[in-house]
Amino acid sequence: MPDKPSSYGQQNSGFSASPSDEISSGFTRAPDGIYPDHSTPSDTRGLPEKQVLTVSQLNRQARQLLESRFALAVVEGEISNLSTPGSGHLYxxxxxxxxxxxxxxxxxxxxxxxxxxxxxxxxxxxxxVSLYEGRGDFQLIAETMEEQGRGALIRAFEALKFKLKEEGLFDRSRKKPLPPIPDVIGLVTSPTGAAIRDMLIVLKRRFPLAEVVLYPAVVQGSEAPDSIARAIELAHIHGKSDLLIIGRGGGSLEDLWAFNDERVARAISASFIPTVSAVGHETDITIADYVADYRAPTPSAAAEQVSPDLSQWQQWLNQSEITLRRQMERQLQNNQQRLDHLEHRYQRCFSGLRQQGKQLNQLEQRLVQGMKNRLFREQQQLDKVAGKLRHPKTELNQQRQQLNSLQQQLIRAGKQQTQQAGQQLEQLEARLWRANPSREIKSQHSQLQKLQQALQKAWQHQLEGQQQKLAELSHRLQTVSPLATLSRGYAIVQDDKGNIVRHYQEVSQGDEISARLATGVLHCKVMAQDADN
Incomplete structure (x- = not known):
């Protein structure tokens, strides 16, 4: 069969024949006047002259007739005489x-x-349906090719794939990471197939420390989907596997169809154990591959990918041990050199430490003595300030004592005057009794009442005077008391060293000060300074 003919893919020239051209006599009359039985009428007299065609024209018109007569045809059959030249065409x-x-x-x-x-x-x-004009060969130009019986499976595959994808079962966010070092590896496959043997050989060679648990399943036929789903469920009930390898060896699309079943896909998607799909050969793609957390091209490759290589581990550990030893030796040498250097520095500094220790002791004594002197001066200054700023309560106590003393003196003076008046009264009574003049008695009695009233007024006046004096002293004391000043809204301002601030230039902007109020202390910071306006 030659390469692609030059006439392939040409458009129709517009020539066509319709079913009405067919004649019931058993032959077909073509527009060009040629008869299939190669015979001519016995009598052509009076008929117009017919067109004569070349072979190329005939083949072209025949091709155009076929292509226009037949739409895209679906044809089944068996392939034979297959040719695959380097051009990439198939014949x-x-x-x-x-x-x-x-x-x-x-x-x-x-x-x-x-x-x-x-x-x-x-x-x-x-x-x-077409015709190869170069040879006049009738032929089909294939647009698509499917294995017989495979088309329905492929359509079912694509429909399920679309459905599960829309549900999000293929989303990357659902994929679970595989454990780097699995302790238990679960295998969901046939116990008699080649896949189980291949995986066991690989796992024994690469990582014999891992425990392998087989969850047997039928992997081909009508019972396979339910069997695979039950095996996955059994692995979850068992609850021992760190990951599951689900698969089987190669085969046709029909052989692998169990792994395109929705029941298997949903069982894999619902698994909380990380899953690896290892179905068929590298070119085989199943729904299980899309749903699983990881896809391996073959069962052997799955065993390779989920198991660390023990020999590589051993090599890495040996190399790490050598590297660690070298680093420890290097670190020990560096530490020894540093220790020698520090020892040398210590010996040089030790001799100076004694002298510095003596100087430190002298400085410490001077510092202690200076602190004592400073504390003594501060205590004296504090005592002076305390003497000047006596507490108002103390002053009030003193004034109260003075008032009590004056009150007692007044009482004593009143008693003394009363006694004197009583003595005078007794003397007068005695004189009265001696003289006994009634007028004198009445006069003296009246005078006595006046004296008593005068005495009472004098005593009351003196008492009120003393009380007024006490009130004046108390008022004066309240006036000079700093607490009274503070209660009127004033404050005592001190800097951070406790010194009283009397002028705004004694502090600077940003200094911290404290303001003592009648109740409590405010801690402030100087934001600005203004002179008196």
Whole structure:
């Protein structure tokens, strides 16, 4: 079969024949006047002259007639005489028990095939009916090719894939990371297949420390989906595996179809144990591959990828031990050199430490003596200030004592005057009794009452005077008391050293000061300074 003919892909020239051209007599009258039985009418007298065609024109018109007559045809058959030249086109024959037809599939369509066709494959073509003008060969130009019976499976595969993807079962956010060092590896596969043997060999070679638990399942046939889902459920009930490898060896699409089942996909998606899909060969893609947390191209590759290499570990540990030893030796040498250097410095500094110790003791004594002197001076100054700023309560106590003393003196004076008046009264009574003049008695009695009233007034006046004096003294004391001044809204301002601030220039902006109020102390910071306006 030659390479792609030059006439392939040409557009129709507009020539066509309709079913009305067919004649019931058993032959077809073509527009060009040529009869299929190669015979001519016995009598052509009076008929117009017919057009004579070249072979190329005939083949072209025949091709155009076929392509316009037939739409895209679906044809089933078996591949034979397959040819795959370097151009990338496919040339083959499609046959059944009785007939065959030549077929061509061009490179742009052949590159989209999901399988590699071979002689003997039963396939289904979507093809255009055409004719190869160069040889006049009737042929099909294939647009798509599917393995016979495979088309329905592929459509079901794509439908389920779309459904699960829309539900989010393929989202990367759902993928769980695989443990770097699994203690227990669970295998969901057939106990008699080649896949289990391959995985056990790899795991024993790479990481024999890991425990392997088999959860047997049927991996092919109508019972396989339920069996695989039950095995995954059993692994969760067991609750021992750190990860699950779910898969089987290679096979046809039909053989692997259990891993395209929705029940298996949902069981894998619901697994809280990290899962690895290892189904078939590297080119085989199943729904389980999309749903699982990780896809391995083959079961052996899955065992390789989930198990650390013990020999590499041993090599790494040996190298790490050598590196650690070297670093420890280097660190010990550095520490020894540093120790020698510090010892040398210590010996040089030790001789100076004694002298510095003596100087330190002298400085300490001077510091203690200076602190004592400073404290003594501060105590004296504090005593002076305390003498000047006696507490008002003390002053009031003194005034109260003085008032009590004056009150006692007044009482004593009143008693003394009363006694004197009593004595005078007794003397007068005695004189009265001696003289006994009634007028004198009445006069003296009246005088006595006046004296008593005068005495009472004098005593009351003196008492009020003393009370007024006490009130004046108390008022004067309250006037000079700093607490009274503070209660009127004033404050005593001190700097951070406790000195009283009397002028705004004694502090600077940003200094911390304290203001003692009648009750409590305010700690402030100087924001600005203004002279008296």
């Amino acid at each position: 083959f024959s499609l046959k059944d028990e009785n007939s065959q037809v030549r077929c061509a599939m061009f490179r742009n369509r052949a590159g989209l095939l999901a399988f590699r066709p071979k002689n003997g494959d039963k396939v289904q073509l979507h093809a255009k």
